[in-house]
Amino acid sequence: xxxxxxxxxxxxxxxxxxxxxxxxxxxxxxxxxxxxxxxxxxxxxxxxxxxxxxxxxxxxxxxxxxxxxxxxxxxxxxxxxxxxxxxxxxxxxxxxxxxxxxxxxxxxxxxxxxxxxxxxxxxxxxxxxxxxxxxxxxxxxxxxxxxxxxxxxxxxxxxxxxxxxxxxxxxxxxxxxxxxxxxxxxxxxxxxxxxxxxxxxxxxxxxxxxxxxxxxxxxxxxxxxxxxxxxxxxxxxxxxxxxxxxxxxxxxxxxxxxxxxxxxxxxxxxxxxxxxxxxxxxxxxxxxxxxxxxxxx
Ligand code: PRT
Ligand code: ZN
Numbered sequence: 415x416x417x418x419x420x421x422x423x424x425x426x427x428x429x430x431x432x433x434x435x436x437x438x439x440x441x442x443x444x445x446x447x448x449x450x451x452x453x454x455x456x457x458x459x460x461x462x463x464x465x466x467x468x469x470x471x472x473x474x475x476x477x478x479x480x481x482x483x484x485x486x487x488x489x490x491x492x493x494x495x496x497x498x499x500x501x502x503x504x505x506x507x508x509x510x511x512x513x514x515x516x517x518x519x520x521x522x523x524x525x526x527x528x529x530x531x532x533x534x535x536x537x538x539x540x541x542x543x544x545x546x547x548x549x550x551x552x553x554x555x556x557x558x559x560x561x562x563x564x565x566x567x568x569x570x571x572x573x574x575x576x577x578x579x580x581x582x583x584x585x586x587x588x589x590x591x592x593x594x595x596x597x598x599x600x601x602x603x604x605x606x607x608x609x610x611x612x613x614x615x616x617x618x619x620x621x622x623x624x625x626x627x628x629x630x631x632x633x634x635x636x637x638x639x640x641x642x643x644x645x646x647x648x649x650x651x652x653x654x655x656x657x658x659x660x661x662x663x664x665x666x667x668x669x670x671x672x673x674x675x676x677x678x679x680x681x682x683x684x685x686x687x688x689x690x691x692x693x694x695x696x697x698x699x700x701x702x703x704x705x706x707x708x709x710x711x
Contacts, residue, residue: 647674
């Protein structure tokens with residue numbers, strides 16, 4: 415809704431590790447889309463919000479220039495570009511989204527001479543994240559050479575291009591397959607919802623805020639359970655202590671049964687059968703657990 419647009423744009427990775435989870439989250443936030451013929455665009459059918467499908471590396475730039483108001487991108491990409499971009503106004507991360515978890519890690523060849531990070535002094539380290547690595551090396555006061563590689567970083571040591579690498583790791587299988595092991599973690603990352611730093615009109619700001627609240631609601635609803643039960647009033651303190659509760663439970667009176675109450679409590683996903691059996695032992699009846707689909711704080 416910069417440059418005269420009357421629809422909001424959200425930038426999402428077109429095809430990669432974050433694509434499916436990003437679109438799934440937007441759907442859970444209540445957005446319905448129709449794909450454009452060129453598949454570069456998803457047209458929002460129930461709100462004036464469209465999705466732009468792009469390479470993840472392009473997302474911070476689109477936000478900074480104001481071509482999109484929101485984006486979903488790995489914190490690793492965001493922070494790398496923020497550090498590399500110097501004075502450019504950085505997009506603001508709004509919410510951690512709970513998917514795309516990985517870490518940017520330093521790894522070295524198995525059985526080699528590098529045992530601690532101090533051993534990296536004077537050596538070459540290959541990475542696709544030169545700004546994050548340089549920043550970490552500075553903080554650790556290690557003087558090493560950063561070699562930029564844009565793919566297949568894990569084979570750099572075998573090719574003699576570098577002594578160590580700094581790359582994203584999730585399961586660790588790629589490192590193991592290349593006879594490498596982790597020496598240190600440079601950063602932890604996950605997908606984040608990011609907003610453009612460009613000033614927006616009132617309508618766009620309102621819509622950004624509304625979507626942010628819906629996405630936060632979809633995230634906090636995930637895994638939430640509503641527990642309902644009836645119990646003797648005297649059992650309430652013991653029952654409340656037992657619950658993996660997110661907030662204070664609501665307690666209601668029951669018609670014609672002054673000694674009993676009905677209770678509702680929002681709990682997290684750890685509420686299991688053992689909890690229910692324990693509740694029953696404490697005097698609870700009619701115990702019911704419902705999945706929470708949406709929540710608006
Ligand atoms: O085409 P485009 O530029 O959009 O995609 P891309 O190839 O740059 O990105 P993509 O889809 O690979 O990753 C997108 C984002 O997912 C990253 O920026 C991270 O925020 C996040 N992510 C989570 C990961 C991983 N896990 C991950 N394991 N990104 C990459 N990897 C790679 C890693 O680089 C290594 O090659 O997977 C390999 C290691 O995996 P493990 O499981 O063997 O450790
Ligand atoms: Zn990329």
